[in-house]
Amino acid sequence: MQVELTLGQRYLPITDEAEVIFLLRLLRDSQKQSADLALDLRKILDRSGSMDEPADGGLTRIQALKAAVNESLSLLRQGKDRLCIVVFDDTMKVILDPTIVGDINAIKKLIDGVRTGGSTNLSNPLRYTLEDVKPMDGSLPKIIIFTDGNVNAPSAAAEERACLELARQANRLGIPFAVFGTGIDYNEKFLKNMAEVAGHGSYFEHVKQVGAMRLRLEDEMENLKSVQDLDVRIGITAEPVVEILEAFKYVPQQLALPVSGKIVKDEFPGLDVRGQAYLIKTKVHAGKAVGDFKIATIALSWQGVAGAGVKSMNVVVNFTADEKLISPVDKTVRNTVLNTEGTKATLSGQYNRAQTLFTTSGNTGMAKKVETLAKSDEDAKRTLRTVTVTEANKGIIGKKGAK
Amino acid sequence: MAGEIKCNNCGLDNKPGAILCEVCSEPLEVTVGASVPIIASSSAAHTPASAVGIIGRACGLVVGGNVIDREFELPKDDFGFTIGRTDLDQGIIPDVDLTKFAEKVKIGQDVGYTVSRKQAIIIRRMGRLYLRAIGGAKTMIKPQNTDWKELLKDQEEEILVGSRFRFGGSEGYVIFEVV
Known part of the structure; x- marks a missing residue:
């Protein structure tokens, strides 16, 4: 399994409070065969x-x-x-x-x-x-x-x-x-x-x-x-001064995950060709800390063809006084946030807001679908809700969801 | 305070790192760029994107062997897009719409199209671009300096400047070149 962590911003200005957003992606290992179950x-x-x-x-x-x-x-x-x-x-x-x-x-x-x-x-x-x-x-x-x-x-x-x-x-x-x-x-x-x-x-x-x-x-x-690794379990634990505001997963569809205290957990039977992706939004009470700052720990376990696998990663940002070092916001993370909000807006019938968010993220295809289908009958609106939760964030997963 | 981001809609100063306004939820105007993901992998070493050829920016329409037009931009971030034919009944509106190039053809007793509703997807992964066939209609690719080959369903091929791809059958097709 390949694990990829993308931070919204790696370097942030020194501050009392910051919002740290990160995207975690799990992908099949292209060198390995499927479990063939x-x-x-x-x-x-x-x-x-x-x-x-x-x-x-x-x-x-x-x-x-x-x-x-x-x-x-x-x-x-x-x-x-x-x-x-x-x-x-x-x-x-x-x-x-x-x-x-x-x-x-x-x-x-x-x-x-x-x-x-x-x-x-x-x-x-x-x-x-x-x-x-x-x-x-x-x-x-x-x-x-x-x-x-x-x-x-x-x-x-x-x-x-x-x-x-x-x-x-x-x-x-x-x-x-x-x-x-x-x-x-x-x-x-x-x-x-x-x-x-x-x-x-x-x-x-x-x-x-x-x-x-x-x-x-x-x-x-x-x-x-196409399932490769089985019984995949993930736990994301925030540090004491960090609150997890929201957590989402995207395969097979966008789904808000429950946050229990400082922990988000998920499990699924197998990692298939689509992979898996998680977006985690946190509020960090940094107290003007300087330098590397740990936000959370990610723990992963799975059953692979060659045996059990375990992996652990730290999510770390850096607070710096050097303005030149401040990172731009990662485009994929920003667009995932916008598409996730666009999906939420679609599900709650706020079609204009959904269109604005999808357009801002560059997801013009989804904005067009909202524009076209939201004007139609209930059947089309149900289609729109399914299409949005399944496809709005298709780009961050290995393969487009089932259709 | 340093790094705060003012919301153009409601005027609130948002915390560093915010993407949506905390009060009105409008998207904030932030400087956007691409960062390098942190990879944790038990497989062979990851090859950085910069080490592999030149990644194209757009696809030009090819007519008579020459690129005549910049037809569509390639994805600059990890949001891939679909290539295919529009079918509003099924809510399918591809990002690159080839409806104008699709022709009806007879397949056995049935009538089909030279372009699938969902024919292919261009995805960006780890900084590289790939074309993946996802539909039943024929997708051909010609990486630079090699011959045409068919991409079967769920097969993918990296695309670089000079790569060409063709959608449709002998009855009607369209070719694009990465520029």
């Missing part, structure tokens, strides 16, 4: 009545979803990867028990046979994939959920509570979610929350065209196959 995909697919509504390309949503799932099967490695598929409306049906992939055509027939039904109960299939599917040694598990409606059976409130409890269980087990929603009837806040609670690199995405699920599923599989 088996994938353990557990797909939970909505077949409720609303999946009969028209989607793109003259198909219904269920037809487009079946086509997308079928087309993505070819990326699974026969004899190696494991697949389980559960469909649900107010009841659940296991159409493929956890199975090492063999005959792809037989799986396609099972998917083709799915028919739409009643209302939406997600907790039962989720419980099945968490509790009844036995772990597979030496694999990367992922639960992939696709839905177009509010969970509502037996009631919305009880079902949401049950699903969030299962997301907490997934968090304890270290099994991440990839949650996809389409249309405008599902509860976006709930699905997003469920992904956040599950943690370990879980994410939620709005899908405007159901057919585009093929690309998302393929990206998901390619990313998992």
Whole structure:
């Protein structure tokens, strides 16, 4: 693993208080092979009545979803990867028990046979994939959920509570979610929350065209196959006179990390081709100190192909009276701050502010997307929120996020 | 106090190191530059960017073998950008829009385009620039003094002054040269 630390400013003027911002990037080691672990995909697919509504390309949503799932099967490695598929409306049906992939055509027939039904109960299939599917040694598990409606059976409130409890269980087990929603009837806040609670690199995405699920599923599989270092854990501990104001991570999406006292922690199952990036904003009570000044300690651990890895780094700035030494603000750090704020502004509906921030950072593509999509309907706004959290900071990671 | 940064919007004097105003959250006008990241790596020694060839500033459009226009600027920081074709239905607006060069072609029974919605991405990493193919349509690259070669999906190649890249198929394509 390659670790890269970029300070907003290395040399600062002598001061009582300063703001120190730093960007930490983790990248795969280009000299090393991937861990080449088996994938353990557990797909939970909505077949409720609303999946009969028209989607793109003259198909219904269920037809487009079946086509997308079928087309993505070819990326699974026969004899190696494991697949389980559960469909649900107010009841659940296991159409493929956890199975090492063999005959792809037989799986396609099972998917083709799915028919739409009643209302939406997600907790039962989720419980099945968490509790009844036995772990597979030496694999990367992922639960992939696709839905177009509010969970509502037996009631919305009880079902949401049950699903969030299962997301907490997934968090304890270290099994991440990839949650996809389409249309405008599902509860976006709930699905997003469920992904956040599950943690370990879980994410939620709005899908405007159901057919585009093929690309998302393929990206998901390619990313998992590229995983190099496993069980990555990171801890950032601030020095006594330093406060951590905010912390963000960016893969698979921008996410604010909780700050517990002077510590920020994160963990994820594996470092894939996208790498990982963290932005940490601190307030330093420097008390007019002069010279090198330690801000924080970064501790990293992971399981590599060749064994366990551990790394520790100090974050150090320098307070100087020599004005000529004062560093300019690092452009990448500044732009990451602006894009992060732009994303926050987009999520809270402050589109003008978002456009200004993206334009100031030179991210004209994202500013254009905000301008175009914010004027459109709710479906487009949901797309915009997904695009922004996934792509606004794409430049600081190894590869653009799943799309 | 030395190093404080006045906000042009609300007038507040912000602390050294600040990027957004503490009160009104507007971006502050600060001197911007590129710093050298601190690398901690267990792999082979990192080669500094300055040791590798000349990095281009822009891509010129090539017609009839000659560069005729400065078509787009290359990224000066670590924010890479996408090259492809606009599809508003999917919220895809690439940073370098090749829609005007994309032509419809028949692929088996289906109709496709000579340029993918997300064809390639130019990224800056450790001070170097790379072109990476991310779409299904053909991306060709010709590093200076060598032959054209195809970049397969997820393959990347470093780009320097003189590198050329071509997007599209034989039915219609566009070539850029790094200048």
